[in-house]
Amino acid sequence: xxxxxxxxxxxxxxxxxxxxxxxxxxxxxxxxxxxxxxxxxxxxxxxxxxxxxxxxxxxxxxxxxxxxxxxxxxxxxxxxxxxxxxxxxxxxxxxxxxxxxxxxxxxxxxxxxxxxxxxxxxxxxxxxxxxxxxxxxxxxxxxxxxxxxxxxxxxxxxxxxxxxxxxxxxxxxxxxxxxxxxxxxxxxxxxxxxxxxxxxxxxxxxxxxxxxxxxxxxxxxxxxxxxxxxxxxxxxxxxxxxxxxxxxxxxxxxxxxxxxxxxxxxxxxxxxxxxxxxxxxxxxxxxxxxxxxxxxxxxxxxxxxxxxxxxxxxxxxxxxxxxxxxxxxxxxxxxxxxxxxxxxxxxxxxxxxxxxxxxxxxxxxxxxxxxxxxxxxxxxxxxxxxxxxxxxxxxxxxxxxxxxxxxxxxxxxxxxxxxxxxxxxxxxxxxxxxxxxxxxxxxxxxxxxxxxxxxxxxxxx
Amino acid sequence: xxxxxxxxxxxxxxxxxxxxxxxxxxxxxxxxxxxxxxxxxxxxxxxxxxxxxxxxxxxxxxxxxxxxxxxxxxxxxxxxxxxxxxxxxxxxxxxxxxxxxxxxxxxxxxxxxxxxxxxxxxxxxxxxxxxxxxxxxxxxxxxxxxxxxxxxxxxxxxxxxxxxxxxxxxxxxxxxxxxxxxxxxxxxxxxxxxxxxxxxxxxxxxxxxxxxxxxxxxxxxxxxxxxxxxxxxxxxxxxxxxxxxxxxxxxxxxxxxxxxxxxxxxxxxxxxxxxxxxxxxxxxxxxxxxxxxxxxxxxxxxxxxxxxxxxxxxxxxxxxxxxxxxxxxxxxxxxxxxxxxxxxxxxxxxxxxxxxxxxxxxxxxxxxxxxxxxxxxxxxxxxxxxxxxxxxxxxxxxxxxxxxxxxxxxxxxxxxxxxxxxxxxxxxxxxxxxxxxxxxxxxxxxxxxxxxxxxxxxxxxxxxxxxxxxxxxxxxxxxxxxxxxxxxxxxxxxxx
Numbered sequence: 019x020x021x022x023x024x025x026x027x028x029x030x031x032x033x034x035x036x037x038x039x040x041x042x043x044x045x046x047x048x049x050x051x052x053x054x055x056x057x058x059x060x061x062x063x064x065x066x067x068x069x070x071x072x073x074x075x076x077x078x079x080x081x082x083x084x085x086x087x088x089x090x091x092x093x094x095x096x097x098x099x100x101x102x103x104x105x106x107x108x109x110x111x112x113x114x115x116x117x118x119x120x121x122x123x124x125x126x127x128x129x130x131x132x133x134x135x136x137x138x139x140x141x142x143x144x145x146x147x148x149x150x151x152x153x154x155x156x157x158x159x160x161x162x163x164x165x166x167x168x169x170x171x172x173x174x175x176x177x178x179x180x181x182x183x184x185x186x187x188x189x190x191x192x193x194x195x196x197x198x199x200x201x202x203x204x205x206x207x208x209x210x211x212x213x214x215x216x217x218x219x220x221x222x223x224x225x226x227x228x229x230x231x232x233x234x235x236x237x238x239x240x241x242x243x244x245x246x247x248x249x250x251x252x253x254x255x256x257x258x259x260x261x262x263x264x265x266x267x268x269x270x271x272x273x274x275x276x277x278x279x280x281x282x283x284x285x286x287x288x289x290x291x292x293x294x295x296x297x298x299x300x301x302x303x304x305x306x307x308x309x310x311x312x313x314x315x316x317x318x319x320x321x322x323x324x325x326x327x328x329x330x331x332x333x334x335x336x337x338x339x340x341x342x343x344x345x346x347x348x349x350x351x352x353x354x355x356x357x358x359x360x361x362x363x364x365x366x367x368x369x370x371x372x373x374x375x376x377x378x379x380x381x382x383x384x385x386x387x388x389x390x391x392x393x394x395x396x397x398x399x400x401x402x403x404x405x406x407x408x409x410x411x412x413x414x415x416x417x418x419x420x421x422x423x424x425x426x427x428x429x430x431x432x433x434x435x436x437x438x439x440x441x442x443x444x445x446x447x448x449x450x451x452x453x454x455x456x457x458x459x460x461x462x463x464x465x466x467x468x469x470x471x472x473x474x475x476x477x478x479x
Numbered sequence: 480x481x482x483x484x485x486x487x488x489x490x491x492x493x494x495x496x497x498x499x500x501x502x503x504x505x506x507x508x509x510x511x512x513x514x515x516x517x518x519x520x521x522x523x524x525x526x527x528x529x530x531x532x533x534x535x536x537x538x539x540x541x542x543x544x545x546x547x548x549x550x551x552x553x554x555x556x557x558x559x560x561x562x563x564x565x566x567x568x569x570x571x572x573x574x575x576x577x578x579x580x581x582x583x584x585x586x587x588x589x590x591x592x593x594x595x596x597x598x599x600x601x602x603x604x605x606x607x608x609x610x611x612x613x614x615x616x617x618x619x620x621x622x623x624x625x626x627x628x629x630x631x632x633x634x635x636x637x638x639x640x641x642x643x644x645x646x647x648x649x650x651x652x653x654x655x656x657x658x659x660x661x662x663x664x665x666x667x668x669x670x671x672x673x674x675x676x677x678x679x680x681x682x683x684x685x686x687x688x689x690x691x692x693x694x695x696x697x698x699x700x701x702x703x704x705x706x707x708x709x710x711x712x713x714x715x716x717x718x719x720x721x722x723x724x725x726x727x728x729x730x731x732x733x734x735x736x737x738x739x740x741x742x743x744x745x746x747x748x749x750x751x752x753x754x755x756x757x758x759x760x761x762x763x764x765x766x767x768x769x770x771x772x773x774x775x776x777x778x779x780x781x782x783x784x785x786x787x788x789x790x791x792x793x794x795x796x797x798x799x800x801x802x803x804x805x806x807x808x809x810x811x812x813x814x815x816x817x818x819x820x821x822x823x824x825x826x827x828x829x830x831x832x833x834x835x836x837x838x839x840x841x842x843x844x845x846x847x848x849x850x851x852x853x854x855x856x857x858x859x860x861x862x863x864x865x866x867x868x869x870x871x872x873x874x875x876x877x878x879x880x881x882x883x884x885x886x887x888x889x890x891x892x893x894x895x896x897x898x899x900x901x902x903x904x905x906x907x908x909x910x911x912x913x914x915x916x917x918x919x920x921x922x923x924x925x926x927x928x929x930x931x932x933x934x935x936x937x938x939x940x941x942x943x944x945x946x947x948x949x950x951x952x953x954x955x956x957x958x959x960x961x962x963x964x965x966x967x968x969x970x971x972x973x974x975x
Contacts, residue, residue, distance in 0.1 A: 070947050072744040075566055080536060080557065082842060088517075099517035103540050116518060123596045124516050125603070154560060176746040178947040208747040214755075217746075285620050285660040285667060292665035394883040396894060396914065396971045399667065404892050404914075406885045427883075427890055427916065429971060453949040454748055473969055474916045476890035477753070 034150055034183045036063035036085065038197045041187035044105070048089060049191055051114040054121060056092040056133045057191045060325065061085065064184020065150075069157040072176045074165040079154055091117035095130040098123075129349045133190035134327045144200035144319040144459075146226035150183040152203070157181075164207050164236035171240050177207030178454040181227065188327045196323040202456030203227045204449050208409055209239040210479075211247055216422075217479050218242025219389055219409030221264065223449035223456050225319060242388060242410040249422040251475055252413060258384035258440070259470040260377045260414065266462040267450030268390040268405070269432040270367055273309065276401050277335060278361075279344035279354070288401045288433065289344055297341045303436035305339040306370065311362035317447055318459040324360035333359050369463030370442030377441050377466040379417040384466075386412040386419060390428070391452060402431045406476055425479075426472040434471075441466040481544060482526045483639050485551035491528035491535075491558070491639070493571065494551070495791055498524045498542070499634040499841040502591055507626045508602045510610065516599070523841040526551045530558035532568020536844040572816035572832045574793050576641035582787025585780055586649035586681030590629035593682045598627055605690035609657050612698035620660035621698065627685060628652045628677075628941070634841075642792035650783060650953055651684040652677035652941065655694055659701040668704035668911065670697045673722050673878035673896050676938045677953070678781045700897060707911035710898065712970050716873035717915060717963045718866045721930075723895050724854070725938025725956035726879040731919045732766070732773055733852035733956065735888035736800050737945075738809035738818065749945045750886025753919065754806055761822045764806040767923035772855040773801035775810060777834060782955035783939045784851035788834070795834025795850060812836040812847045839950040846946060853937075853957035860931035863960040869928065870962060873901040874913060879938070881914065881971075892916045894971065912972035922963055930959030 036044070041061050048059045063085040070078045087110065088101035098120030100113050157179050168175035185199040206221030220238035222230045261269075282289035282296040289297045312332040313320035323329055326348065334342045343359065351358035378386065388410030396402045407425045414420070443464040451457035486494035500522045507515035523540035524547060535558025539550045590598075602625045613621025630650040637643050655672040675688040719727070734752070739745055741755040754760050766773075777784045777795035788794055791813055799807045809819065813832040816823075823830040838845035867875055878896025885891070898913040899906045939955035 066948060068948055072746070073566070076561055077744065078534065078536070078844060079561060080844070082538065084540075084842065086521075097516075099515070101517065101519045103521045103523070120516060120518065120595060123594070123599075124513055125599060127512055127514075129512060158563075174743065174746075176743065178747055180948065206747060210743070210746060210751075214751065284622065285662040285665070286622065286658055290662075290665060292663065294662055391886060392883045394881050396881045396892075397912070397973065399665065400973050402971060402973055404881065404883045406883070406890065408886055425885060425890075427885075427892060429892075429914075429969070431973065434973070452748070453944065454947050455949065474890060474892075474967070476885045477918070478750070478885035478887035478889045 034065045035185040035199055036061060041185060041197050042195060045187055045189035045195065048087065048110055048114060049189060051111050052091065052191055054091050054093045054118050058090045058133050059189050060088040061187045062184065064182055066180065066182050068178065068180045069154065069161050070178050071161050071165060074169050074175050076158060076161060079157065087113060089113050089117040091121040093121045095126040096124045097121050097127065097130065131348045133192045134194040135192040137194050137196065137327060137329050139196050139322050139329050140314060142198055142200065142313050142319050142322040143316045144225045146201045149181050149201035149203045149225065149227040152181050152227050160205065160232040163232040167236040167240050168209050171244070172212065173209050173240060173243050174212055175207055175209045179205045180455055182456060186321065188323065188325065190327060194327045196327045198322045201225050203230060204454060204456040205230050205232060205235060206449055206454040207235060207239045209243040211243055214479055216243045216247035217409045218246055221449035224447050246410055246422040249424045251424045254426060254472045254474050256469045256471055258381055258466065258468045260374065260381060260384060260386045260466045261464060262374065262388050263446050263462050263464045264389045264448045264450055265387045266465055267448040267460045268393060269435055270462050271365060271450055271460055272401055272403055272432050274363070274365060276398065277345045279346045280350045282344055288399060289341065296344060298344060300341055301339045302341055303336060303339045303433060304439045306368060306439060306442060307336055307339050307436050308334065308368040309336040310334045310366050311364055312366060313364065315366060318364045318366040318461045320362055320364035320459060328358060328360050330360055330362060333362060363458035364460065366461040367445060367463065369445040372441040372443050374443060374464050377464065378414050378419060380441065381414045381417060381466065384414045385423065386414055396429060400431045401433050402429060404429045425476040427474045427476060428471055429473050430471050435467050438467040438469050439465055440468055480637055482524060482547050482551045483637055485548040486526060486528045486555055487639060489552050489555040491530050491555055493529040493639050494526065495636060495638040496524060496526045497634055497636050497790060497841055499632055501840060502631045504591060504629045505626070506598055506602060508606055509624045510606060510622065511603060513599055521840065524550065525838065525841040526554045527844060528554045528558050529569060530555055531562050533558045533562035533565055534569060535561060538842040569814050570817050571813040572830055574640055574813060574832065577644055577788060577792065577794065578641055580644035580787060582644065582646040584647065584649040584679050584785065588682035589631065590651060590682040591631055601690060602627065605655055605694040608691050609655065609694040609698040612695045613657060613659060613702065620662055622658040623655065623698070625655040636788065636790065636792055638792045640792065644788045644792065646787055648786065649679060649681050650677060650941070651680050651682065653685045653688050653690055655690055655697055657698040657701040659705050661705055666705055668701055670701040670704065670896055671878065672697055676722065677783060677941055679783045679785050680781050703909055704911050707909040709972050710910045710913045710968060710970050713968060714965045715968050716870050717966045718863065718870055718873055718875040718901065719961050719963065720863055720875065720877040721934070721936035721958045721960055722878050722938060723876045724958045724961060726882055727893055728852060728854055728956045728958055729940065730882060730884045731888055731891055731922065733849045736809050737847055737849060738811050738815045739847050741809060742818065745945065748947050753887045753889050757809065757819060757822065760806045762805065762807065762826070765804055766801050766806060767804045767926055769803050770857050770929055771801055771804045771923060771926060772799060774853050774855055775800050775833065775850045777850045779851055779937065779955065779957060782851045782937055783953040784955055789836045790838050790845035791836045793832045793834035793836065798833055800852060810835045810847060810849055815847060837952055839952065843950050848945065848952040849943065849954050851955045851957065856932045856935045856959040857929035860933055862930060862934045866928050866930065866960050866962045867901055867906060868904045870901045871903060874910060874968060875899040875901055875906065889919055891919065912970045914969050914971050916967045916969060922966065925964040925966065926961050927964055928962035930961065934959040
């Protein structure tokens with residue numbers, strides 16, 4: 019805590035995150051300033067390091083170290099939060115005082131829950147030294163493995179490499195203290211032809227930098243850029259689709275936003291049962307589909323505790339097509355006599371044994387989709403979203419990829435897609451955030467589905 | 480000053496330093512509860528330097544002399560490292576320095592000076608008013624969420640050109656969302672308070688929004704949507720209210736005319752643009768009819784983009800992006816304006832930045848972000864109601880809803896808040912499950928009516944994302960209502 023809190027370090031010995039001991043000392047100090055009934059202090063600290071490239075050269079790069087301290091103070095059933103980024107004693111005292119005065123002015127919350135006492139936590143496997151120690155030179159070397167291939171092929175690469183290394187801590191005035199650290203790495207690239215008639219994408223996201231192969235990503239994006247030129251228009255409508263894992267991830271992660279048990283109980287969710295209650299126990303998708311969150315899985319790791327300091331446990335949301343669980347916060351779990359799950363962000367879906375090649379070979383006429391873009395909600399009643407295909411969309415005829423097709427807008431629900439599965443492959447970790455940030459862990463298979471709804475054509479390349 | 484002196488002595492040919500203190504307040508309520516109440520304050524300095532034509536940037540939240548000087552040196556070291564594979568050195572368009580400038584948003588009431596209990600009470604009163612309609616006699620299922628968001632940013636900028644400016648920016652957004660539920664059928668419908676848009680104002684914007692007075696109407700409209708007729712797919716003439724149209728302008732005009740997109744720098748995330756390359760489209764590409772004039776500015780009163788000087792010390796100008804239906808200019812920064820030198824010479828304009836540089840915080844590097852981009856009203860004074868009266872068969876759309884557009888800004892799909900069927904110049908009922916799909920050139924090419932000055936409104940958004948790592952920009956878009964012929968409308972309702 020004695021070193022300067024620089025947000026942008028180039029030195030290798032730069033602080034990456036706050037250690038357990040540092041975080042514990044800080045939270046103890048903040049809690050010692052508290053004068054009201056109860057409080058919770060959360061400390062986030064970490065490094066966001068990135069290298070951005072455009073037109074085959076690095077355009078910007080940086081290492082940003084940030085910390086944020088948040089204090090939630092409670093006076094009886096009244097509570098409020100104040101947060102800031104200054105860590106000197108006077109600033110921390112002022113932060114506590116502000117949270118306390120806001121809490122006193124807040125109305126009583128009939129749903130207030132007491133702060134948690136001491137808890138037992140497991141360790142999440144989300145940390146990788148290889149990721150945390152990747153320096154600007156290492157990032158530049160990785161980027162060059164992509165730009166050099168693009169340049170050699172007469173193509174133009176842009177892209178983004180991001181690594182995060184950080185720790186979160188939360189402590190309560192009732193004696194709970196939790197600390198955990200994670201790393202994440204994401205590398206994405208879009209390679210285009212100089213005349214703008216072809217575009218290919220490849221990307222990967224993981225906690226462990228050693229699992230990312232920049233040269234392989236560059237090769238895939240280059241190959242897709244070349245193959246995607248001279249695209250022809252196909253008629254919008256229902257198509258059999260072979261979705262690469264990233265496209266499956268783009269869609270499956272949308273289910274996560276609809277899992278809140280309370281909204282389902284209140285009749286305003288896909289998971290609401292008409293007439294009342296939730297769809298727990300009902301079959302909603304193909305029986306081959308199982309969807310879980312397991313914070314302790316080395317592929318789909320997540321945080322070991324929630325923002326309140328509640329230990330997370332593996333949860334099966336959908337098992338063999340049947341809804342098994344919904345997400346309960348502490349209050350709603352108490353109301354419904356269920357176990358609180360907290361909201362979880364990482365997901366792992368079941369798969370099958372088919373290869374992408376087998377899916378293509380078995381398709382009489384269909385479309386191969388690399389990834390989906392600008393995905394926005396249209397109708398929460400059925401988790402219907404719209405978006406477009408992007409950076410590699412191909413026509414499959416008589417078991418072979420025959421040519422590139424123009425991009426298409428779709429209006430579809432992951433629920434419908436998971437009811438129309440024909441084949442599935444081996445699940446893998448994907449980079450499915452639109453912004454190229456590492457995001458939450460997402461492990462999904464490639465799959466072939468029938469009757470995917472495309473509603474219009476796009477001229478965008 | 481210390482930061483830019485340190486950067487200069489470390490070898491920078493240009494440097495700027497931004498110090499900012501950001502205060503944010505969020506109040507969130509649901510039904511009769513406050514579900515979140517919090518204040519956040521961040522403080523720090525960001526230093527950007529140019530060394531041999533390459534950028535470097537560093538930031539810190541520690542404003543001690545030693546740390547600021549060290550941060551400036553780190554920025555210089557970054558720039559030197561980034562110079563290795565340089566292809567085109569950065570050159571900056573000229574700027575007239577402002578040695579001692581101050582600017583402040585036109586905010587009458589500082590939201591942070593208003594007692595928080597008053598703000599909470601207002602939201603809970605609005606919720607109560609909505610619930611009386613959503614749950615008559617306490618029966619039925621209905622939900623209301625409401626919130627207030629306030630920002631006060633005090634930012635100072637010093638540059639090696641001799642600029643020193645201090646600016647105070649306010650932003651405010653009150654919001655109410657009513658949801659009506661039919662448990663038996665499993666249907667639920669929402670109405671967001673999109674007639675109150677976020678603004679660059681203070682607490683008076685919340686008071687002007689009359690949340691308690693308006694909440695029963697929003698609640699009633701949510702209930703009405705449950706009973707509305709599902710739209711029949713087909714081609715319709717659309718009459719678009721300004722509370723809806725601003726978002727279509729944002730996506731289909733403002734984004735594709737960002738110069739960095741047109742040049743390919745944003746290809747991996749936000750995308751490129753169909754308004755490219757510049758030499759093929761400036762003065763040549765027809766976007767819409769003669770009556771279509773699109774203005775960029777950072778001075779409209781109460782707009783989110785309003786500012787005295789941008790984040791590199793340029794006083795923003797007001798300029799025409801589309802003039803009489805034809806592409807006339809791009810949004811630029813000091814680094815970007817030189818790319819269009821040929822065009823400015825050809826059209827007899829000075830080569831200068833339009834003042835469109837922005838960073839979301841001291842810890843983020845500034846880059847090109849859109850100013851307010853607005854569709855100017857037509858010369859004939861006509862209203863939204865006049866446009867409906869002139870339409871034989873169509874749909875009127877109020878409020879922004881679902882939105883999605885491709886990476887070159889050709890193909891878009893927009894929903895809305897409220898949809899009304901027009902027959903014989905009259906609204907005959909409410910529709911639901913409406914979205915229109917458009918191809919940008921045909922959509923604007925099909926605009927055949929435009930409202931007058933009296934019908935002009937400012938819409939806007941806080942969360943305009945761009946860049947990697949992604950940064951959020953806040954921007955307003957003004958417009959009158961418009962009519963567009965023969966647009967493809969789909970029905971988004973599907974059964975599980």
